[in-house]
Amino acid sequence: NAGVMQNPRHLVRRRGQEARLRCSPMKGHSHVYWYRQLPEEGLKFMVYLQKENIIDESGMPKERFSAEFPKEGPSILRIQQVVRGDSAAYFCASSAGLNEQFFGPGTRLTVL
């Protein structure tokens, strides 16, 4: 049984470009969460989605960031016009809605 899958594992972008991060939840999980982790910092909640719905986006920056979880396919975290401060590890987690969240390996975004 495959765990949470994220791709790419590493992503390099220049300032002003767009970054697209993908997350495929565990089989049977319909809840997806995105977190950001900066060096020496804890995991910061960004957004919680269920299929085709954003449930809680209270941790998302108001501009340039968006997320979706379509009926078919992976969840996508999109960052437009990236800046150096967006460099971080972005983790996706999935759950069956019972608080236990299982994390993917993360995508490490580097903005040059």
Next chain:
Amino acid sequence: QKEVEQDPGPLSVPEGAIVSLNCTYSNSAFQYFMWYRQYSRKGPELLMYTYSSGNKEDGRFTAQVDKSSKYISLFIRDSQPSDSATYLCAMSALGARDDKIIFGKGTRLHILP
């Protein structure tokens, strides 16, 4: 005051020692408590999951929750070098099954061979 406080360490202990990791929190609504282990450049891995106060044991790991003191602990017995990692406490509120989880910053643990 932050919702969840966790000493970042690093904490270095000799192999075979008992390790004690802990977190304090301020939100009395938290009812679900978790410990995650994160190896360098990897995703967090769920270690222990407890509900409300009490103890839970799984192999060499024991999780304790003291809601009256708003204090949770993770004990590791017979520590091994492979236990060297960052340990994150996490918690969420009762009754909100889909409530977001609040994480501590993590404690870096080094087990010295």
